[in-house]
Amino acid sequence: MRGLAQYAMNGRRQAITVAFLCGLIPLANMLSPAILGLVCLRHGPREALLVAVWAALPLLGWAMAGDITPLILLLGVFALATVLRQTSSWQPTILAGILVGVGAELTLRLRPEFLALLTEQVEMFLASGAAEMPEMPEMSAGMMQGVLISLFGVMHMFLAICLVILARWWQALLFNPGGFQQEFHQFRLQPRVAVALMALFVLASFGVTVLAGWTMYFVMPLFFAGVALVHGLVGIKHLSRLWLIAFYMLMLNPPLAQLVAVFALADSWYDFRGRIQKQT
Structure with a gap:
């Protein structure tokens, strides 16, 4: 391409x-x-x-x-x-x-x-799959x-x-060779933005009229921030790209994708990449 x-x-x-x-x-x-x-x-x-x-x-x-x-x-x-x-x-x-x-x-x-x-x-x-999944x-x-x-x-x-x-x-x-990698690896949501997204997620989960059905909209930015976090950590540690392939395979499991969003939320305050870089 x-x-x-x-x-x-x-x-x-x-x-x-x-x-x-x-x-x-x-x-x-x-x-x-x-x-x-x-x-x-x-x-x-x-x-x-x-x-x-x-x-x-x-x-x-x-x-x-x-x-x-x-x-x-x-x-x-x-x-x-x-x-x-x-x-x-x-x-x-x-x-x-x-x-x-x-x-x-x-x-x-x-x-x-x-x-x-x-x-x-x-x-x-x-309806065609109801016979195989009667508990649906x-x-x-x-x-x-x-x-x-x-x-x-x-x-x-x-x-x-x-x-x-x-x-x-x-x-x-x-x-700008290498520019995207550096830019994306450093992407991290600001703490106030992460808190606002989680607050909106909770309100949407409780069925607030205006936000009802919008829960995934508020999780998506955290998910992409989590993906950037994983890419950044792999880059800092100079790990094989096989780690990233395994990561994307695991993302096919929705609960693990939600876990990535949770780590991105914690990273907004803790800054995992910055702390690891200071230790190396």
Whole structure:
């Protein structure tokens, strides 16, 4: 993918070509937002807007066909890349990802026909597996839609952040080798931000009306901070990359992913990386 990013950085026409062609291909259309993010990080939001106009054309076609994810991600990545360029900080960038998730939720709510179709497909899937899992509790249609809307938003928040990370990695690879590693390894949430996220998480867990269903939005920044913590510790200790592969394998287990968020919360005060560096 380095060659793709390098070609896109040869000029506006090349960036438009790559973003447009990637947008035409299923699955590869997820790279179109990342290319836009790279242009925004390197040349600024004004230049990125010119690319976005062309990049959005095939994604609008996919949206009309029923797949609105690439278009949502194009807008979300553009917003997050703009924040990252202006602040040069991952904390506000990842926090802004919450707005991307909420925006995705609103988009789904404004398309009731798509939401109804999605709910029907999930209900059919659950019904087909009911014989194998008879202990699975039944959910009403309204509850099912609420869960799907929340998952839809969280998924888009997660993907938008990952694509901005990819764009930043491309930028460092082409113009600042090693810069992304140093930047990401040092990412740590400020204590007051971590406390605010946990407070909002608790309120959402207790079903506060405005925050109901948003618990994962408040965990996600802590999760990414935890990932940065693990990468930083592996880098400080000069450990093999196999440790990172094992770590990502373990992240497939949701309770362990939540544990990473807890360690990130503790790191906001304790600063594990800073203390280890002082000891070495």
